[in-house]
Amino acid sequence: EPSFHFLNLGETHYPYMLDPKSLPHISGVHGVFKRMDDELGQASDDRFFDDDQMKDLHTQQVKTVEYVDQVLDALISKAPVDTHFIITADHGECFGEGGYFGHGPIVHEKVLEVPFLEGRKR
Template identity: 60%
Template sequence: MELNHIVFIVMDSCRHDSFVAARTPNIDRLGVAEKRYSYASWTAPSHHAFVMGLMPHRSPKDVFASEVYKDEYVQWKARTGCDTIEFKAFLPDLSLPKVLRNLGYRTVAKVSMPVLNKNTLISRDFDDYKLMKSHNDFAKMIDEMEFPDEPHYYFLNLGETHYPYMLDGSKLPRISGVHGALKAMDETEVATSASQGFDAGQMEMLRQQQIKCVEYVDGQIGRLMDLTPPNTHFIVTADHGELFGEEGYFGHGPIMHEKCFEVPFVEGRVGGQR
């Protein structure tokens, strides 16, 4: 049985309509992206769902949640090429990396966000887990990837689509916890709140910049596709969305707004094979 390589790409903070507005000829080779919904509105809890093997959901009606979860786990048969995977294989750990390791995969994670550092539980069942030195290091991630005969599972968290969207932050709103995540949590002098107001023009500039970052990421994905063997299954999605001033909100986190949960989702092989 030949197992597929798997490349799971998470564009951090990429809201669905930013993705739709971008030109993505390489991602389009996988198929048409759906609008789905994240299980959480910020990075860490959303990634815990990914490590459990869950994808962003479709918010289906008239169905028990347990049936949705079981169906999601069954999808890993097609993704891996292993017809023997059953829901019970994920129990009791609910750990996708562990299930894949038991199938013979080498599991590798490369992440951009400090809240996903190696000391978190998210890293537990990966063979290799690395927090990249730079916030915008997708190109370096690709340089470090290889695809030998041993099946590989690559989990990539990309910072390019996260604030400040590959921009110099010196003239941007300073948000406690956003610049360097945990590093700025105690620096109250740089905190910005909605009560201070948002510049609508600047928010639109940031939205347009996120769209440009999606296009940059797509270009890098094209380079990665050129390096991968035919039996490589790609998953491209986001962990949550983003707010650009709508109803006084900016960013993501403890926000109950649909734009924090709407994300793109597409998977398949190059050429659209599903």
């Protein structure tokens, strides 16, 4: 009998927590940050993360995508023949492009890059 299953995986969202030991963590970060504000709410020219931290965050996010890929491979291998899969995301992510980190509420090329795969297990 046909059925529909929706999986919403959070591993690929900040803080990309497969290995949290060396990552900078900002509580409540879900969107885009171009710079930090000081305690008084005054804009600062300081970068939110330095280049090394941004590189580490990007590397960790790639690791989470590789992990999810393995999980999906295991799921697909267990699915019956003729199962149709669609794999996509709701947004991309900035890792320093234009000085931004994260996603929305901006329109940036990297935020609009969204994977889309579909196919049927044969």
